Amino acid sequence: MGSLTFKQGIHPEYNKELSNTKAFQKAKRPEQVIISLQQHIGAPCQPLVKKGDHVDMGEKIADSDSFVSAPIHASVSGTVKEIKTIQTPIGKSSQGIVIDADEEDTLAKGIASPGSLSDLSPDDIKKIIREAGIVGMGGAMFPTHVKLSIPEGKEVDHLILNGAECEPYLTVDHRMMIERPNDIIYGTKLLMKAISVSKAIIGIEENKPDAIKIMKKATANEDGIEIKELETKYPQGGEKMLIKALLDRTVPAGGLPLDIGVVVNNITTAVAVSDAVKKGVPLIERSVSVTGSGVNNPINLIYRIGTTIDKLIEEAGGLTEDASKVILGGPMTGFAQPSLDIATVKGTSGVLVLSKDEVADFNPQPCIKCARCVDVCPQYLMPVNLSKYAAKEMFDELEDYQVLNCIECGSCSFICPAKRPLMQYIKVGKNEVIAKKRNKS
Amino acid sequence: MMKEQLVVSSSPHIRSATTVRDIMWSVVVSLIPAVLAAVYFFGINAFLIVSVSIFGCLLTEFLFQKARGKEVTINDGSAVITGLLLALTLPPTASLWMVLVGSAVAIGLGKQVFGGLGYNPFNPALVGRAFLLAAYPVQMTNWMIDGVTTATPLNVIAESQYMTVEYWDLFIGNVAGSLGETSAFALLLGAAYLIYKGYISWRIPLGMLSSVFIVTYLFGGDPIFHLFAGGLMLGALYMATDMVTSPITKSGRWIFGFGAGIIVVIIRLWGGYPEGVLYSILLMNMTVPLLNRYTRPRSFGEGAK
Ligand code: SF4
Ligand code: SF4
Numbered sequence: 085m086g087s088l089t090f091k092q093g094i095h096p097e098y099n100k101e102l103s104n105t106k107a108f109q110k111a112k113r114p115e116q117v118i119i120s121l122q123q124h125i126g127a128p129c130q131p132l133v134k135k136g137d138h139v140d141m142g143e144k145i146a147d148s149d150s151f152v153s154a155p156i157h158a159s160v161s162g163t164v165k166e167i168k169t170i171q172t173p174i175g176k177s178s179q180g181i182v183i184d185a186d187e188e189d190t191l192a193k194g195i196a197s198p199g200s201l202s203d204l205s206p207d208d209i210k211k212i213i214r215e216a217g218i219v220g221m222g223g224a225m226f227p228t229h230v231k232l233s234i235p236e237g238k239e240v241d242h243l244i245l246n247g248a249e250c251e252p253y254l255t256v257d258h259r260m261m262i263e264r265p266n267d268i269i270y271g272t273k274l275l276m277k278a279i280s281v282s283k284a285i286i287g288i289e290e291n292k293p294d295a296i297k298i299m300k301k302a303t304a305n306e307d308g309i310e311i312k313e314l315e316t317k318y319p320q321g322g323e324k325m326l327i328k329a330l331l332d333r334t335v336p337a338g339g340l341p342l343d344i345g346v347v348v349n350n351i352t353t354a355v356a357v358s359d360a361v362k363k364g365v366p367l368i369e370r371s372v373s374v375t376g377s378g379v380n381n382p383i384n385l386i387y388r389i390g391t392t393i394d395k396l397i398e399e400a401g402g403l404t405e406d407a408s409k410v411i412l413g414g415p416m417t418g419f420a421q422p423s424l425d426i427a428t429v430k431g432t433s434g435v436l437v438l439s440k441d442e443v444a445d446f447n448p449q450p451c452i453k454c455a456r457c458v459d460v461c462p463q464y465l466m467p468v469n470l471s472k473y474a475a476k477e478m479f480d481e482l483e484d485y486q487v488l489n490c491i492e493c494g495s496c497s498f499i500c501p502a503k504r505p506l507m508q509y510i511k512v513g514k515n516e517v518i519a520k521k522r523n524k525s
Numbered sequence: 526m527m528k529e530q531l532v533v534s535s536s537p538h539i540r541s542a543t544t545v546r547d548i549m550w551s552v553v554v555s556l557i558p559a560v561l562a563a564v565y566f567f568g569i570n571a572f573l574i575v576s577v578s579i580f581g582c583l584l585t586e587f588l589f590q591k592a593r594g595k596e597v598t599i600n601d602g603s604a605v606i607t608g609l610l611l612a613l614t615l616p617p618t619a620s621l622w623m624v625l626v627g628s629a630v631a632i633g634l635g636k637q638v639f640g641g642l643g644y645n646p647f648n649p650a651l652v653g654r655a656f657l658l659a660a661y662p663v664q665m666t667n668w669m670i671d672g673v674t675t676a677t678p679l680n681v682i683a684e685s686q687y688m689t690v691e692y693w694d695l696f697i698g699n700v701a702g703s704l705g706e707t708s709a710f711a712l713l714l715g716a717a718y719l720i721y722k723g724y725i726s727w728r729i730p731l732g733m734l735s736s737v738f739i740v741t742y743l744f745g746g747d748p749i750f751h752l753f754a755g756g757l758m759l760g761a762l763y764m765a766t767d768m769v770t771s772p773i774t775k776s777g778r779w780i781f782g783f784g785a786g787i788i789v790v791i792i793r794l795w796g797g798y799p800e801g802v803l804y805s806i807l808l809m810n811m812t813v814p815l816l817n818r819y820t821r822p823r824s825f826g827e828g829a830k
């Protein structure tokens with residue numbers, strides 16, 4: 085019997101060996117951080133500080149009244165230099181708070197452990213998570229306390245922790261499992277308590293045998309927490325794929341994991357939850373892999389949120405001569421950056437630099453109807469049709485062919501021998517269908 | 526440490542190494558055993574037919590693309606495949622000018638008039654063969670070898686009901702017929718390689734061959750004989766699986782294969798031709814848009830509650 089998995093999907097080169105044996109190092113304190121007020125999917129925050137204010141490390145500097153949002157904290161101590169429009173890593177613009185760091189790293193007053201697993205109630209835990217500004221750290225950046233708020237009438241019986249880390253190159257979840265297994269488990273228990281479930285499954289792709297071993301050992305005496313091995317396959321870490329593989333349950337199209345009794349969180353999110361409870365520190369730093377053939381010395385780092393990319397690349401020995409593409413996130417879903425002064429956000433788990441010969445310019449050719457895209461789509465869609473309809477703006481057909489069910493994994497574009505930019509078309513088409521629907525209602 | 530020229534393009538930032546050209550040339554390579562078998566059984570003539578057919582296809586593709594001011598893509602391997610496949614459907618006695626005409630029709634009418642690679646609804650090699658069969662019926666069914674006119678196994682069956690060939694000869698290819706109608710072994714070898722590489726669908730040939738087997742059996746024919754006789758192997762493994770002209774859904778491929786197989790048997794057992802493979806595939810090619818439309822896979826979670 086092989087390991088658990090979903091149907092279809094792809095097997096890209098994983099290239100994890102560039103950094104998977106590199107223990108986390110703490111990045112140097114940057115002289116300046118630029119903290120975006122749009123750190124997650126949801127409402128942007130409003131600043132609580134103004135130009136010239138002094139802030140302490142861990143001090144809340146922005147918040148929002150909206151439920152689907154999470155506050156933002158200063159990752160250094162220092163002076164607010166300005167509040168201005170900045171470019172975010174996903175190519176949008178937002179407001180950002182620029183802080184000039186002092187040398188002190190003065191911790192904000194009142195940062196202390198708010199309690200422990202046994203004396204915190206589920207609501208306490210959710211509140212701590214919200215106040216700590218924790219969002220999904222696998223890249224999607226959905227506010228975690230929202231995910232943990234189970235609406236009336238929904239029954240949840242499982243917590244799933246995503247340790248698949250199926251994006252090639254990235255190794256932060258892998259290193260977390262090796263270096264901080266006990267914090268992961270503590271975080272898992274807090275999350276379990278927050279949603280009142282007695283069962284948790286941690287799914288790990290089998291290309292991380294050392295992590296699997298350590299996590300198995302760490303959970304040997306834990307009731308209700310199970311480690312399961314997953315086949316190494318992309319996009320194994322997608323929520324729907326993960327749930328299918330681990331519990332053989334299918335998230336209905338247009339639905340959420342909640343609808344079938346599951347809440348999914350990322351390994352690194354569990355560590356952040358553990359830190360928030362054990363030490364009382366909000367989410368002001370996180371882990372990142374700075375890797376790829378375009379940097380001299382691939383590395384795993386703990387960095388302050390708001391550090392610009394160039395600083396992180398410096399820690400990895402700088403760019404190589406032939407570096408030519410800088411991506412925030414993984415190679416399948418990450419965003420290519422136009423410059424190196426873009427500031428990192430809570431979801432930045434990878435800085436991937438590809439060298440010139442890896443950045444082939446893909447010259448799309450006519451589709452030969454080979455159906456490879458259809459054969460790999462984990463959502464059983466027909467990418468060849470979807471991309472055609474999107475290009476011709478045939479919105480009814482797009483909806484008919486379930487474009488809204490696309491998880492934007494990029495598997496179709498990856499596999500196409502004609503190098504057609506399938507997902508790019510589909511994404512645009514999908515957004516237009518969503519916009520049209522919104523206008524109608 | 527500013528970098529001047531960063532490439533900014535949309536994700537995914539990595540792509541599989543396989544290109545259209547890789548796939549096409551793999552098909553060409555997989556046909557080498559069949560060509561060698563043809564040359565072994567039919568001699569130098571077979572070699573000349575194959576060469577002229579490939580040459581004709583490349584030349585036609587070149588001329589069309591030049592005339593239309595399009596990029597010339599004769600090295601993508603697809604025209605070579607058409608040339609090879611067309612040659613393999615021709616009798617060893619075919620005259621070379623006829624081969625040239627056939628290859629020009631295959632690429633010209635079968636492919637380029639529709640806009641080139643990827644846009645043609647019918648398999649170009651089959652279009653070429655259908656044309657030759659209509660234009661030169663006598664030459665196309667002249668199975669003379671070494672000055673002696675022989676009947677193909679299917680003619681024999683159609684005319685006399687007696688089995689006069691051994692299964693083994695059929696399998697290996699030591700019988701009269703078109704160049705590639707003969708060695709089932711060589712064709713299976715090549716196709717196995719392509720299936721292993723994931724370049725052709727196994728559902729189509731399996732569907733087609735099994736339906737021929739089953740239906741012939743049900744109607745009292747000799748299923749094994751029908752499997753290895755005529756152009757069935759070549760058609761099922763190489764023509765029906767042509768990706769451009771076959772369905773893109775899994776269930777569509779099954780239906781396509783089964784449908785083609787059933788048509789083959791209908792024509793062979795009750796039709797006016799001894800051989801139905803050509804028409805079975807061309808007919809099924811016509812159903813592909815319909816098949817693709819009505820066999821859309823159910824998307825993940827669709828209809829789930
Ligand atoms: S259509 Fe969407 S879900 Fe399917 S492979 Fe392409 S990007 Fe992934
Ligand atoms: S993978 Fe590319 S060439 Fe093949 S069917 Fe899909 S779009 Fe066409």
